[in-house]
Amino acid sequence: MNLTIPANVMSRIGPWKNLFKLVPFIGKYRLSFMFGVGAVLASSILTVPIPYLTGILLDRVLLKDKNINDMFLLLGMMAVLYLVQYAFSLLSGWLFVKISYSIVNELKYSVMSKVLSLPMSYLSTTEKGYLQGRVAECNSVGNAFSPVIISMVLSVLNAMFAVITMFAINYKISCVVIVLVPIFIFLSKSSNKKFLNSTREMMESSAVLSGEVFESMNGIEDIKILGGKETQLFKFKSKMNELFHHSVKQNKSLIFLTENVSLLNNMFTLIILLISGILIFKGQFTVGMYTSFSLYTTKVFASAQSITSLNTILKPVCLSVERIYQLLDMEDENSGKVVKLDSRIExxxxxxxxxxxxxxxxxxxxxxxxxxxxxxxxxxxxxxxxxxxxxxxxxxxxxxxxxxxxxxxxxxxxxxxxxxxxxxxxxxxxxxxxxxxxxxxxxxxxxxxxxxxxxxxxxxxxxxxxxxxxxxxxxxxxxxxxxxxxxxxxxxxxxxxxxxxxxxxxxxxxxxxxxxxxxxxxxxxxxxxxxxxxxxxxxxxxxxxxxxxxxxxxxxxxx
Ligand SMILES: Nc1ncnc2c1ncn2[C@@H]1O[C@H](COP(=O)(O)OP(=O)(O)OP(=O)(O)O)[C@@H](O)[C@H]1O
CATH class of the missing domain: 3.40.50.300 (P-loop containing nucleotide triphosphate hydrolases)
Known part of the structure; x- marks a missing residue:
């Protein structure tokens, strides 16, 4: 699989282009990757009919025909769909966890191998912590294939199928939902941005605190000899206070983010209930179809939320890949050297x-x-x-x-x-x-x-x-x-x-x-x-x- 993206497209997609740099690493696991993607697709397709079947159960079986056998049949069908979907979800989750850790390991190995072959002129002027950081950063790349990301992709696919079914049920309310989705994304994105910024600050001060601990551990003998305990503890405490401040800020923005999203969700649900109610009064809609609709709407809003969170998770991954590749693309000490010295040095x-x-x-x-x-x-x-x-x-x-x-x-x-x-x-x-x-x-x-x-x-x-x-x-x-x-x-x-x-x-x-x-x-x-x-x-x-x-x-x- 040789995937080449045209340069003009790459420049337009900004930091996202870095994700394509992982393609050579995925190449080795392409079979598992393809099975994983297939399982994700199957898993999202399988749940599409469930809200529709719920609507039918309400309208035709419970309110109209009142036939208990039909109820068993429909509920049985839904149970089978849920069970098969469960199996596919487990399979895709398991495959992607394996792919994620394998890719992280390969990346770490490549970075380590690169570091060991870099010229001393670079290594002697570069902080060891910086190089260590590049190796550690490979862990965050694994997030791109984590089950969290898979479930987000799953929810986006679910939403796409949900929208198609919604239009088949009632195009008028579907149009309302389609208008509300961008508003939902825009509003939750602004809360998300604040959360992202505060997370960045929190991670920065956490790294500073780790650096402080690393320095103390490295120089513990000299700290004891020079009586530097108080000085070290003072520095440690001030770094800890900074971390405390940023952690509280980050958690506050997380609370805001969750509450804002939930409020938006509730308000939009009320709007849809209002429009559906009016249509039911006019005889243009049924209670069962409203139930199906609200289940599909929940899927659509969940996926809209996933899209904003996807950005939060994948952007740091893109930045990590970019930094890792800055190192991997460097010339090593054997670049341009063609002679292998086989003979004895005379x-x-x-x-x-x-x-x-x-x-x-x-x-x-x-x-x-x-x-x-x-x-x-x-x-x-x-x-x-x-x-x-x-x-x-x-x-x-x-x-x-x-x-x-x-x-x-x-x-x-x-x-x-x-x-x-x-x-x-x-x-x-x-x-x-x-x-x-x-x-x-x-x-x-x-x-x-x-x-x-x-x-x-x-x-x-x-x-x-x-x-x-x-x-x-x-x-x-x-x-x-x-x-x-x-x-x-x-x-x-x-x-x-x-x-x-x-x-x-x-x-x-x-x-x-x-x-x-x-x-x-x-x-x-x-x-x-x-x-x-x-x-x-x-x-x-x-x-x-x-x-x-x-x-x-x-x-x-x-x-
Ligand atoms: N990594 C480095 N970066 C910059 N300057 C350096 C570095 N290593 C050594 N030097 C400088 O190069 C000069 C020569 O150092 P070097 O260690 O080769 O001397 P030396 O003759 O082996 O000394 P000694 O007898 O003390 O071991 C010194 O002025 C030293 O400060």
Missing amino acids: TIEFLRVGYRYRTDLPLVFNDLTFSFMRGDKVLLLGDNGTGKTTLIKLLLGLYQPAYGIISYNGIHASSIQSDSLRQKIGVVSQSTFLFRGTVLDNILYGQNCNRSTVENLIDELGLKEYIDRMPKGLDTEINQNTSGVSGGQAQIIAFIRAMLAEKDVLILDEPTANVDEETRRTIIHALREQRYMGILIVISHQMDGMDFFNKTIHLTKTL
Whole structure:
């Protein structure tokens, strides 16, 4: 199913056009979708004759013929119609709930996959909360297929069939209803608008309050150390008061909305009763037909109300889809990169490379030129802030140079797919991120090895005693980032992980910064004695024992 909407039509339907962006996601479930739509249609058609049959029951069976068998027959027919309609409603509700959650999951997966492949130049300048928000926003897209929406669509279909039947019964009163419907929609829409605005304000202050809680939870240790409890609680209370104010306002407008709609409904029912009464006096209408009519009218007004609510529910969905697609349409870090680096990295070259984080910031370094070959052991030196970590990030393809050329095996880095490059480079950074799981899980992360390989390597590196000192050795649980192990232990875990992978390039950013003297000696010994054949790059401020390098790059502050 390939649905393309002409551009001029798209521009005219405004935010609604965003709903069409969901078509590719529906495509996969088109069979369920079509069955669901069929069930909705069947369900609304089945209830159409019921008010008409009620009128016949009153006029012909109860008031005229007084035949009890006919009464049983008509009531039986209505009961069967209701039961079949019930089955179709259940079926459509069940199908759409499944479709809704499946689409939400697929959207979330696409957003998450996009976020993970976006360039660091974008990610490092974007708030994490914003990106988290985009993932969470996928939930609201599910509302477009929720049972509430289905019942609204159902009521609109019901109303259409009801109007046709009403015209067949009495066109004069039908015309009155047709005139009243737009008035009803207009009046309930204005109440709805107020409700929508106050809901938006309430959601905004609820998000602000969540942000406040998120900040407090994230910085709870520092809040305790700095004695910031009162300050945090004060901020929390003021955000809570704002939410209270907007929630009360929202609920007030909801009460107004419901009461206004009910008043309108009652007034319009009286108008129809008045006209019907006059026609009954004139002998042009019957009590039974009036009963049918009022049942059909209720359906029409219910659907008019649904149309206004449809707007309330679907508009936020449209806006969410628009925001999600702003992210999904962004270029990822592999856009335009055609080369998959399959071969082993033999050479790395920097030719007059310059880099700045943002155009309004000064260059971190300029005209950097050097080359490394397989087997090189490189020491990267420089004072704090001279760009050692930044250089590593460029080597990993996380950022692109402002000018100059970086190449691997003579291939321009700007054409190499970043993930294929990173697969060949191992890094032990200063701030090692550990995932939930055991120490062993973290060492094996992204690698195709088993426990015994890890144990052998730990033995070879002389780190067995160090690992055994952890509460449960390799099975020590890590809860959140590094909690459960110390900073130094986290660095050792990352070191073992990097050594296990046998990467073509191994980068160690201050590998001995957080470890005790004995472990430092063990690491240096491992680096010196290990038969590591690739390109080894080490950043270190501590020079003691670091005499096995054949190349040194000394970064200085850019003027
Ligand atoms: N994400 C960023 N956005 C903007 N500027 C940054 C960013 N990261 C680093 N910088 C700046 O770039 C410069 C180099 O930082 P970098 O971390 O590469 O230095 P370093 O030599 O590794 O320092 P250290 O020895 O302290 O680890 C610094 O002036 C730093 O403020």
